[in-house]
Amino acid sequence: MRAVLAAPPPTLLVIAKEPLPGRVKTRLTPVYRPEQAAALAEAALADTLATLSLIPAGRRLVVLDGRPGRWLPPGWEVAPQVTGGLDARLAAAFALAPPDRPALLVGMDTPQLTAATLAEPLSAARRPGVDAWYGPAADGGFWALGLARPTPGLARRLLVGVEMSTARTGAQLLARTVAAGLTVCHLPTLVDVDTAEDAEAVARAAPDGRFAARWRAFCPDRSAAPSERAARR
Structure with missing residues (x-):
C-alpha cells in the first residue's frame, strides 16, 4: 500500500498538428471542404485534451507541429515536434518525459476516448508488473503507446x-514491444478519424463531444453521412 501511495503520477503526451485547412485530415476531403476538415480536427484535438485533463498526471504536454490556438486548455504545456518522419517524431516525444515515471502518448484522432479508458490502467494500483501500454486502432495502426520507464533509447528501439x-x-510496434521483453497492458481498440466514414462512426459513438457537435453542424441530414449522400448524387 505504501508503494502505491508513493507512485508518481504519469506524464501525458499528445502528438498533434496545428488544425489548419489543407494540412490536417486531408483524407476527409473532398467529402468535407478543407476548412471543415480542419474544424473537425480542431474539435477532435479539443475533446482529446479535455478528456486527458480529467486523468491524474504529473505533467501534460502537447508535442505540436505548428502553433497553439484556442483549443489549448489550461494546465497544458507545448513543445515543438522534431523534424523527420513520424516514427522519429513519436520517439522523440518520449524524451520530453522524465524516465522515473510512466508516460503515455496518444494522438489527436480519437475524440471518443474516455477518461475511464485510461484512468484505471494508469492507476498506481494497476501499474505493478506493467512495462508498456498499447492501444490498437481499428485500421491496423495504434492510438496510444505508454512506457513505464520512458527512456529515449527504448522509445527509439x-x-x-x-x-x-x-x-x-x-502489429509491427506490438511485435517490437514484446520482443523487447516488455509486459504489455492492452487498451481497447478505437477508431481513428481518417475518412468520412470514420468521422460518422466516432461522432455517433460519442454524441456529446465537440467533435460530434461539429460533425452534426456539417451534416444537417443526420440520417446519412456526407459520403453516403454524395454517393446518391
Whole structure:
C-alpha cells in the first residue's frame, strides 16, 4: 500500500498538428471542404485534451507541429515536434518525459476516448508488473503507446523504423514491444478519424463531444453521412 501511495503520477503526451485547412485530415476531403476538415480536427484535438485533463498526471504536454490556438486548455504545456518522419517524431516525444515515471502518448484522432479508458490502467494500483501500454486502432495502426520507464533509447528501439500509416503499423510496434521483453497492458481498440466514414462512426459513438457537435453542424441530414449522400448524387 505504501508503494502505491508513493507512485508518481504519469506524464501525458499528445502528438498533434496545428488544425489548419489543407494540412490536417486531408483524407476527409473532398467529402468535407478543407476548412471543415480542419474544424473537425480542431474539435477532435479539443475533446482529446479535455478528456486527458480529467486523468491524474504529473505533467501534460502537447508535442505540436505548428502553433497553439484556442483549443489549448489550461494546465497544458507545448513543445515543438522534431523534424523527420513520424516514427522519429513519436520517439522523440518520449524524451520530453522524465524516465522515473510512466508516460503515455496518444494522438489527436480519437475524440471518443474516455477518461475511464485510461484512468484505471494508469492507476498506481494497476501499474505493478506493467512495462508498456498499447492501444490498437481499428485500421491496423495504434492510438496510444505508454512506457513505464520512458527512456529515449527504448522509445527509439520501439518506434524508429516502424512503417507508419499502414495496416501493419500496430502489429509491427506490438511485435517490437514484446520482443523487447516488455509486459504489455492492452487498451481497447478505437477508431481513428481518417475518412468520412470514420468521422460518422466516432461522432455517433460519442454524441456529446465537440467533435460530434461539429460533425452534426456539417451534416444537417443526420440520417446519412456526407459520403453516403454524395454517393446518391
